Amino acid sequence: AQSVTQPDIHITVSEGASLELRCNYSYGATPYLFWYVQSPGQGLQLLLKYFSGDTLVQGIKGFEAEFKRSQSSFNLRKPSVHWSDAAEYFCAVGGGSQGNLIFGKGTKLSVKP
Amino acid sequence: DGGITQSPKYLFRKEGQNVTLSCEQNLNHDAMYWYRQDPGQGLRLIYYSQIVNDFQKGDIAEGYSVSREKKESFPLTVTSAQKNPTAFYLCASSIRDRANNEQFFGPGTRLTVL
Numbered sequence: 001a002q003s004v005t006q007p008d009i010h011i012t013v014s015e016g017a018s019l020e021l022r023c024n025y026s027y028g029a030t031p032y033l034f035w036y037v038q039s040p041g042q043g044l045q046l047l048l049k050y051f052s053g054d055t056l057v058q059g060i061k062g063f064e065a066e067f068k069r070s071q072s073s074f075n076l077r078k079p080s081v082h083w084s085d086a087a088e089y090f091c092a093v094g095g096g097s098q099g100n101l102i103f104g105k106g107t108k109l110s111v112k113p
Numbered sequence: 114d115g116g117i118t119q120s121p122k123y124l125f126r127k128e129g130q131n132v133t134l135s136c137e138q139n140l141n142h143d144a145m146y147w148y149r150q151d152p153g154q155g156l157r158l159i160y161y162s163q164i165v166n167d168f169q170k171g172d173i174a175e176g177y178s179v180s181r182e183k184k185e186s187f188p189l190t191v192t193s194a195q196k197n198p199t200a201f202y203l204c205a206s207s208i209r210d211r212a213n214n215e216q217f218f219g220p221g222t223r224l225t226v227l
Contacts, residue, residue: 009153034215043117043203043218044156090155094214100146100171101216105155 002027004091006104013081014112021076021107023091032094033074034101035065039087047089050074061085086111115140117219119204124224126191126198134189134222136204143209145187146216149173150201159202162187163209191224199226 003026013019025031032051036044048059055067065076074091088108092101117138126132138145144163148156158171162181176195181187187206191198202222207214 036218041201041221041223043119043220044205045218046215049215100158100161101156103155105153 002093002095002102004093004102004104006089006091006107008107009105010108010110012110012112015083016080019076019078019081019085019109021089021091021109023074023076023104024072025074025091025093026072027093027095029095031074033065033067034092034094035059035063035074035076036090036092037061037087038090038106044090047076081109081111083111083113085109117204117206117217119202119219119222121222122220124222126224126226128226129193131190131192132224134191134202134204134224136187136189136219137185138187138204138206138217138219139185140206140217141184142206142217143184144207144214145181146205146207147171147177147179147187147189148203148205150203150221156203159189198224200224 005024007022034049035047038044047063048057050057050067057065063078088106090106091104120135146161147159150156157173159177160179162168168179168181178190204219205216207216
């Protein structure tokens with residue numbers, strides 16, 4: 001069965017520092033991978049997605065993610081974090097048995113001034 | 114602007130009451146979904162619908178019911194049979210229920226049982 005693991009529940013980084021959020025997936029075929037961001041009390045917004053092709057994917061707000069099939073990973077990165085990036089981040093894989101996305105449990109990002 | 118709306122934003126329910134959460138989309142999407150979000154649990158699928166007048170149970174459908182009478186609307190009823198309904202509920206839609214289809218999310222409804 002498909003699954004997504006986000007090993008870090010909570011990460012704190014200083015403003016201006018680089019960021020990497022980890023995501024590992026389990027999927028039998030070529031995965032369709034997504035990163036979403038959620039501000040407190042809000043819905044989810046798509047940051048980026050990977051379907052095929054170039055393994056380095058660019059998204060909105062300066063985020064990027066790299067697909068590594070050998071490691072079953074799809075880590076999210078940003079070179080310089082802004083205070084407004086504080087939110088919860090969810091990795092997801094498409095192809096759930098009901099056509100839905102399978103979500104990880106999320107990583108909460110805090111940004112220190 | 115196209116998007117998904119959910120109402121109300123906050124909802125309070127007494128023990129034994131049924132309540133209905135609204136979800137409307139004007140994206141002309143065929144597929145719609147309801148997720149439940151609890152702290153530290155990610156999103157869990159409650160129900161989904163691929164076309165009008167058809168819907169299927171997700172992983173945690175017990176105590177919930179839905180209808181899909183119109184393409185634009187997919188209301189969720191939380192019944193008194195749902196023993197622990199306090200949560201954040203998210204509605205989503207996509208063009209089709211395919212693995213590579215991005216899902217668009219509404220702003221959510223926070224339900225609290227008093």
